[in-house]
Amino acid sequence: MKAVIQKRYGGTETLELREVPVPVPRKGEVLVRVRAAGIDRGTVHLMTGLPLVMRLVVGLRGPRQPIPGRDLAGTVEAVGEGVTRFAVGDAVYGTGHGSLAELTRAPQDRLAAKPASLSFEQAAAVPVSALTALQALRNAGRVAPGQRVLVIGASGGVGSYAVQLAKAFGAEVTGVCSTTKVDLVRSLGADHVVDYTRSDLAERAHEYDLVLDIAGNRPVRRLRRLLTPTGTLVIVGGEGGDRWTGGMQRQLGAVALSPFVRHRLAMLFSRENSADLVTLADLADRGAFRPAIDRTFDLDAAAKALHHLEAGHTRGKVVVQVA
Template sequence: MKAIVQDTYGSADVLGMEDVDMPVIGDDDVLVRVRAASLHVGDWHVMTGRPYLMRAMGFGLRAPGTRVRGTDVAGVVEATGRGVTRFRPGDEVFGTCDGSLAEYARAGQDGLAPKPARLTFEQAAAVPVSALAALQALRDAGGVRAGQKVLVIGASGGVGTFAVQLAKAFGAEVTGVCGTTALDLVRSIGADHVVDYTREDFAATGVRHDLIVDTAGNRPLSHLRRALTPRGTLVIVGAEGGGRWLGGTDRQLRALLLSPFVGQRLRGLISKGNREDLALLGELVGAGTVTPVVDRTYALADAAEAIRYLHRGHTRGKVVVTP
């Protein structure tokens, strides 16, 4: 099969399309014929090997531990292992897998859910990692409740577009922070208010929020805290910026260290995929409560350019790759 592979850390130039062996599935695995895959910022970090902390966490010290890139997937079940009870060949699925930038990918059955019929494969592939992060930031780390004022920073990005819609589904009053060209998009997905960060400082408006979900990754904690109520919660999603060793994780660490000494709750987020949350997201998108936003779609051969576009940081929703 054809797949996007890399043998060393580096820029998108290290990616290439090659013919490789088909994945071998275990007893609890599913072989998926990939119809679409989507990218998230973690793909960039795994590709570059930065921050270096990632290498020590098991991604490979000198070279990537796995050759084929990509995690988010939507496709059709081709085969199942002996222990798989939830799927059979021909089922349309979405979720997370090993190496989705390929014609076929291996996934654990608990990492997949039935694809909602109303979604295209491209839309379904846009859901898993980013929507899981948004859901867990709001519900688990943020404790969102109906009637709260929620601020989503980076509201037009992959996680941000899901966070805006999910916060509305939880009954919150939502303000989205984004650039000028994305204001209409953020309004269209349900934000009650929008702030153009190129023209206005959300911390200087006088409005204080019960919960801030920061997906943009570079503002000082002191600045973010000025937009919180005295007992509000800040959830930092992702770890952008910073140095080569820790990247932006140092900002999350500072938030955790400061939190016990202030009235506000300051938290980082490491989202984790699980069967229950993926099923819940499938229900929400299936009902039309949440709609994935797809910015651009690239062919598999152009995956390197897709990752370059993602890294520029001005995407509106998700970037999708199709074999």
């Protein structure tokens, strides 16, 4: 089978398309024939091996998982021992062990039936980013109907879902983005859109019950000024910082400060699970959200897809068509 392989950390020059053996599903896993694979900022971090602290988990000198990518949508090709939730031929979506390949292993507890209303390409854009948005709003943010929610980074992969899901939960949503992406964020259903290149967020002091800062680098003290006296700040990911910890210092500092202030300050590490994938499939089939897909690439252009994402100009999600 064909797969994108990476043996060392670096840029897109480290990726190459090769013929590799077909993987065999282990206990509790299924073998998925990948129809489409989504990529996100996490895929870029795993490619570059930055921040360096992550290499303690994913491999010191090179990635332990040589095939990049996690998001996928496809059909079940075979099932491993103990698999009871899926059968050969089922259309599924979720996360697997290297989705930039024609076939990949995936744990059954990280898969769900593909939303009937979404194509394979659309479904592949959902898992990691939409799970993160859902858990940031519901679990960490405790969003409630009628609240005023600010989404910083509203045009990205996670942000595009956060805007739509916050609206589905009954919130009044303000999205923050750059000039070229204002139309996208407005089309996602945001009640208000702020172009950060033309407006200063500091002018909106004490307005929001919940602020989601997605992959940003604004100081926590500035973000707190946007909150109502008992509002909540959720930091989702983070860019910038040093090579060792990246944006994690800001997140950890916010969590350490939280017990001493009236604001709730939280960070999020999303958890991939089938229950939330089922929830998202139901929301999609009820029309609560639609994936915003920026561009689609073929498998042999996966390096170009990652370069496009790394450049930071994407509007929503980037998808690789495999089959």
